[in-house]
Amino acid sequence: MSATPSGRRPGTTTLAAGPSPAPAEPRPGRSYRQLFDSRLLPILLVAPAIVVIGGLIGYPVIRTAWLSFTDADLSSLVSGEMSFIGLDNYIEALSDPTLRRAAIATVAFGLACVVGTMLVGIAVALLLNRAFRGRTLLSVLVLLPWAIPNVAASLVWRWIFHDQYGVLNWALSSLGLSSFDGFAWFNNWFTAFVVIGVVVIWQSFPLVSLVLLAGLQTISADVMEAAKIDGTTAWQRTRLIVLPLLKPLLLVLIVISTIWDFKIFDQIYILSGGGPARRTEVLAFTAYREAFTQSEFGLGSALAMILFIILIIVTIVYIRLIKDEEPTR
Amino acid sequence: MSLAIRKTLSLLGGGAALALVLTACGGDDNDDGDATSPDETTPPQEEEQQAELSGELTVWIMEPGNPDVQATIDGFGAAFEQMHEGVTINIDYVPWANAHDQFTTGIAGGQVPDLAEMGNTWTPEFAEIGAFAPVQPPAGVEFVEGLAQSATLDGTTYGYPWYAGARALIYRTDIFEEAGVDVPTTWDELLEVGDTIAAETDVAPIRPAGGYQHMFQPLIWNAGGDIATQDGDSWTPGFDTEAGHEALSFFETLWKKGWSPEGAVQWNSVDVRDDFANEGAAMMIGGGWDLRAILGANPELEGRVGTALMPAGPAGNQDVFAGGSNLVVFQESQQQELAMAFAEFMIEPENAKEFADQIGFLPGTVGGVEETVGGDELFGVFGDQFVNHSRAYPVAGWWGKVEGNATIPTELQRLMLGEVTVEEAAANIDAGIADAIG
Numbered sequence A: 001m002s003a004t005p006s007g008r009r010p011g012t013t014t015l016a017a018g019p020s021p022a023p024a025e026p027r028p029g030r031s032y033r034q035l036f037d038s039r040l041l042p043i044l045l046v047a048p049a050i051v052v053i054g055g056l057i058g059y060p061v062i063r064t065a066w067l068s069f070t071d072a073d074l075s076s077l078v079s080g081e082m083s084f085i086g087l088d089n090y091i092e093a094l095s096d097p098t099l100r101r102a103a104i105a106t107v108a109f110g111l112a113c114v115v116g117t118m119l120v121g122i123a124v125a126l127l128l129n130r131a132f133r134g135r136t137l138l139s140v141l142v143l144l145p146w147a148i149p150n151v152a153a154s155l156v157w158r159w160i161f162h163d164q165y166g167v168l169n170w171a172l173s174s175l176g177l178s179s180f181d182g183f184a185w186f187n188n189w190f191t192a193f194v195v196i197g198v199v200v201i202w203q204s205f206p207l208v209s210l211v212l213l214a215g216l217q218t219i220s221a222d223v224m225e226a227a228k229i230d231g232t233t234a235w236q237r238t239r240l241i242v243l244p245l246l247k248p249l250l251l252v253l254i255v256i257s258t259i260w261d262f263k264i265f266d267q268i269y270i271l272s273g274g275g276p277a278r279r280t281e282v283l284a285f286t287a288y289r290e291a292f293t294q295s296e297f298g299l300g301s302a303l304a305m306i307l308f309i310i311l312i313i314v315t316i317v318y319i320r321l322i323k324d325e326e327p328t329r
Numbered sequence B: 001m002s003l004a005i006r007k008t009l010s011l012l013g014g015g016a017a018l019a020l021v022l023t024a025c026g027g028d029d030n031d032d033g034d035a036t037s038p039d040e041t042t043p044p045q046e047e048e049q050q051a052e053l054s055g056e057l058t059v060w061i062m063e064p065g066n067p068d069v070q071a072t073i074d075g076f077g078a079a080f081e082q083m084h085e086g087v088t089i090n091i092d093y094v095p096w097a098n099a100h101d102q103f104t105t106g107i108a109g110g111q112v113p114d115l116a117e118m119g120n121t122w123t124p125e126f127a128e129i130g131a132f133a134p135v136q137p138p139a140g141v142e143f144v145e146g147l148a149q150s151a152t153l154d155g156t157t158y159g160y161p162w163y164a165g166a167r168a169l170i171y172r173t174d175i176f177e178e179a180g181v182d183v184p185t186t187w188d189e190l191l192e193v194g195d196t197i198a199a200e201t202d203v204a205p206i207r208p209a210g211g212y213q214h215m216f217q218p219l220i221w222n223a224g225g226d227i228a229t230q231d232g233d234s235w236t237p238g239f240d241t242e243a244g245h246e247a248l249s250f251f252e253t254l255w256k257k258g259w260s261p262e263g264a265v266q267w268n269s270v271d272v273r274d275d276f277a278n279e280g281a282a283m284m285i286g287g288g289w290d291l292r293a294i295l296g297a298n299p300e301l302e303g304r305v306g307t308a309l310m311p312a313g314p315a316g317n318q319d320v321f322a323g324g325s326n327l328v329v330f331q332e333s334q335q336q337e338l339a340m341a342f343a344e345f346m347i348e349p350e351n352a353k354e355f356a357d358q359i360g361f362l363p364g365t366v367g368g369v370e371e372t373v374g375g376d377e378l379f380g381v382f383g384d385q386f387v388n389h390s391r392a393y394p395v396a397g398w399w400g401k402v403e404g405n406a407t408i409p410t411e412l413q414r415l416m417l418g419e420v421t422v423e424e425a426a427a428n429i430d431a432g433i434a435d436a437i438g
Helices: A010-017 A028-067 A074-079 A088-095 A097-128 A135-147 A150-160 A167-174 A189-216 A221-229 A234-262 A266-271 A283-293 A297-325 B002-022 B029-036 B044-050 B067-083 B096-108 B123-128 B145-151 B173-179 B187-200 B242-256 B262-266 B269-277 B288-297 B336-346 B349-359 B366-373 B380-388 B399-404 B407-416 B422-437
Strands: B055-062 B087-094 B115-119 B160-166 B168-172 B204-206 B228-231 B234-237 B281-286 B305-308 B320-329
Touching (some): A074 B096, A088 A297, A097 A135, A097 A189, A097 A234, A097 A297, A150 A167, A150 A266, A189 A234, A189 A266, A221 A234, A283 A297, A283 B399, B055 B096, B067 B336, B096 B115, B123 B145, B145 B160, B145 B320, B145 B380, B160 B336, B160 B380, B168 B173, B168 B380, B173 B305, B187 B204, B187 B281, B234 B422, B242 B407, B242 B422, B262 B407, B269 B281, B281 B288, B320 B336, B336 B349, B366 B380, B399 B422, B407 B422
Parallel strands (some): B055 B087, B204 B281
Antiparallel strands (some): B168 B281, B168 B305, B228 B234
8 A cells, every 4th residue: 555656546546547548658657657556556445345355254155165075063163173074065965855955945945035026026116106195105114024123024924824823814714715724834845935935025025126116216207208109008118118127227136135035044943943844944044953953064064055056156147147238338 | 812812922932932942951960969079068158158269250041031030140140249259240141042052152162151051951962072061069969860860971960950840731620620530640541531621622632732842752751761772882762662652653643633733733832832821722741831821821720720740651651851951160161160159059949949930940959849849739740740750861962963953843743744654753763863873
């Protein structure tokens, strides 16, 4: 940092970087400084952030990756001894039926939640984008699920879906659907996942709606007006104008939702506890169970790494998609 | 109304249930204390207090979920500080739900307290890796055997037995009267009485539940078997045996009676208790803390509930699990002497009694139990059950893994869902236990 050139403030430097290149060429002394400005300075400026992020994220990730190749358990905590066992943890993670099931459930359930969240989010955003009485009140209400802590919300939902005392079973059976009298939502992995999915979507759609609503309001009314005059239907306008214009926003939201929904933990912990018979466990939950209740830190780390790798792959795919969207810029 | 009751219950229940699920505590100090410490350690209090204790002590106690109880514990700290100038006691409360993680990460990071309350099923697990300092509980005190077993690993005592409890049969006297039945004392009688109650009244006799392992696991003892037997350093799982099959069959029979709703596959102890408080069942297996929560949530049950010892199994055994907490001193503590002195102060009969009674548990000493509930028509049974008919789960580091992996509840749930037979469930449980043993 000491070598900041001749009292020029970094701010000015960066700003100048755009227009300045033309006159800079001829003199060698200049180009030296320019090299500093264009190459070294940016690195120096982001260095503190890199150090902090590296320490807070890089170290744990590397440490977890390393642990995943060892047999670290409770006794390692005290003795510090653990042995390198290669890919054994990964082999176990993929060959043990319970663990494999958790990995598959993570992807399938996570994707289903992303799709659900996006659909509900888009629908609510489109609704809120229309002028109607009580719109402000509704937009505030929509935000509520997002503001409620996961654990508290999950507890409430567990009550709603309780087999004996839940208001849902009561309502459904009062409506004449007697098969829902005492219906045990959490006895079966599918219905249990449905309930968990409802809670996850209910909690994550508000953010999607809010962001999309902001995006929707940037779409020029003239464009819509013109489309209307051209005789398009509402669905055509949504499909051909609104969604394409929102695409960059949608992709970012999908990435964020994916990362969230693949890491679901609290809702499962509270709602089903991973049951029945560990069938509603997803990787984040299973990693916790292996690492902290079973003290198999090596295996738990391997599961965490598998989740990490899945998320990286998904994110790379999305980033590619986003990049494809932006060549015009 | 019932919804309100239910809510209160679930709140109460939440805390207590967690406590239950997690507290399999026991202290085995007894044996060692008696055997190894003759008289020089006997009057620990007065003697040691003169020894100018000083310094700062960090203590982790499980969050009792009740401000009054917390005040009692804080009171112990204050009283001890008053007795010893220069001593500062810092008590931190750790919720049961996080406690295991917190101990694990504390040990990993070298950030351990000096003294901590430790659920008795966890004591062996952490003791095995050398996290705790060996201790000598005061001699001349008779600790309850079932609790004392759990803190002694390979002949060394690692905890002061603080408090524990044992489950017994809680039943509705009015329903029993209505059905004209007597309290069951054996499994067969339980089934008979259940059939009559099911026929004569409109409440369920008893609710078997898939997530209530402390109700199920002791059944294997009642059938004459053991969860696992130790021979020197090796352990052999015991479910795939005649006794193990009997225990599983009995549970399956209860389930197949249809007395529990389908959803009970996922019910835990709190669900069972809430249901009982909501007047859904005529019997349940529960502890004094359960009964307290039940009467607190539904005072109308006052005078309509009774207690009895656990019905005996085919082997004539009626043991249940002694679940509670030890006080452990951490090996890494720089204040071990002070920690031991404070632990001994906490388990002094008056203090332990005051605290245990407040939370519906029992002190870890025979005398303390007698003093707390002796002669009590309703709660005395829990004392009898605890002192005379309770034992510890296998005292070994691997037991924590069996609990952590939900090995037994998982197979119970599969049995209830009809996915496995008794024989398969038994074999799977044993495989899971064998895997944990390593």
